[in-house]
Amino acid sequence: MELPERVTLIEVGPRDGLQNEKNFINAKDKIHFISLLKNAGFQEMELTSFVSPKWVPQMQDAGTVIEHCMDDLRNFVLAPNKKGIDMAIEAGVKHIAVFVGVSDSFNKKNINKTTEESMNELRPLIEDLKRRGYFVRACISTSFYCPFEGKIDEHAVLKVCQDFEEMGVDELSVADTIGMANPIECFDLFTLLKHHLRSTTLITGHFHDTRGMALANIFASMQAGIDRFDTSAGGLGGCPFAPGASGNVASEDVVYMLSQMGISTGIQLDKLLEASAFISPLLSKPVSSKQFGLLKNVLQG
Template structure:
């Protein structure tokens, strides 16, 4: 019998990862209402926005306004893909940064026009400087299980990339099933390995629900001892550089699972659903997550 964690932290990624792939332009005020409602629900860690080129991700063009106007609750994280993004984020007042690299060379080439090695080498001095200034750094490891271009990724490749970020000084590893191909056996195996390799690092699992295995992968990861999960209220999201990758696991559905297992999160399920209502009218597709749909019956 596996011993599951008694407490789990949910890192809300809806405002950033959830909205980045949304085609409709969402008003800044509605994004802020979404963020503030999630804070009201009890979320203490959240990806607010991304400091990327609005040419590539126009939805994130209001990043400075989001950081400046969001209420300062818990750990607020912004995605910063490169040195320029970090500099802009710091000037906007951001304190906690997320950087990302895919394990797959092909994914990185299509995403950031660099190989994995080139991307890591470029980030090394950036992360080191952030840590010298006492900033929190979250390392997002994309295509940790499978790449839409290269196929299955060897676990040792993922572990090696994670080790490079630990060597840089990263505080957290967010390990992602970018195109939703992971299964429970692979999830348990990889996260069990990662827990053994990095016992003193914040280890977060990031699953997409492309093939409706998101919750089963979360359960398998709980069995491996993972107690941190990226989730997106409303199941929003998908990676613009991973064909076919649909939304992240929905915060409300993950909450229901954890509540049935008597695992404490400090997050109110009904208030999360109310938060989704703040952006639902602006989305290009309806919210179809189980708990959200049940709440509307």
């Protein structure tokens, strides 16, 4: 069994985790949440997104969050179009994330464009960002299943990844958006991507835990050679445009599993739990991580 000695976790709770939260979290609390997560050891993180407040009101304070949270670490901001990218650049962001759904139906529900139309729109924007020295992360939704179309052909995922690679992106975050993938599908898709994409392109797995399969899928992905994963403190998340999708895989649970396997992450579990404990009372529903639940039971017992 070949597994990595070290895995990089990209914390997505402040952006992907909170974007669909019903309770509005004020900027001060978001900033403190981010500070606690960085104190736990995360070197890469999604901070916020520059999107229309009409569609994602939780992210309306993006400028304030960026102003107080920028440092020398890899801080991603999601910017889905030219307007968002221009706002991110003006705010001083150096690491920008874009996204597209492999499924046409999902993409249309999300941004009212087909996958091809989105890729054509993104190409000149990404090429310009790369000419100017920005780090670009491409988030690829519905890479396994779509809530409207069902199973996604893995070669369609490969085509989108290769197109992004041709544009010059630095990282591909390949997402099980509705949490329906199984370990064999994860091993097969990531094996295919590792075989056909350049070794210099970062490949990251992004799993939702809708059916309790996320940890198993991470394990299978590591066997396929993946050593980067998006995780969310407390298991926060759920895509507003993907019916039935639950939260992202909990950062605490991934850190615990990997540490038990002797795989380093650089994340301190106790400090990560502090971050989840801080954000938990501000949410409309309890956090879903097993580690946080166990800690809470011990403290109450």
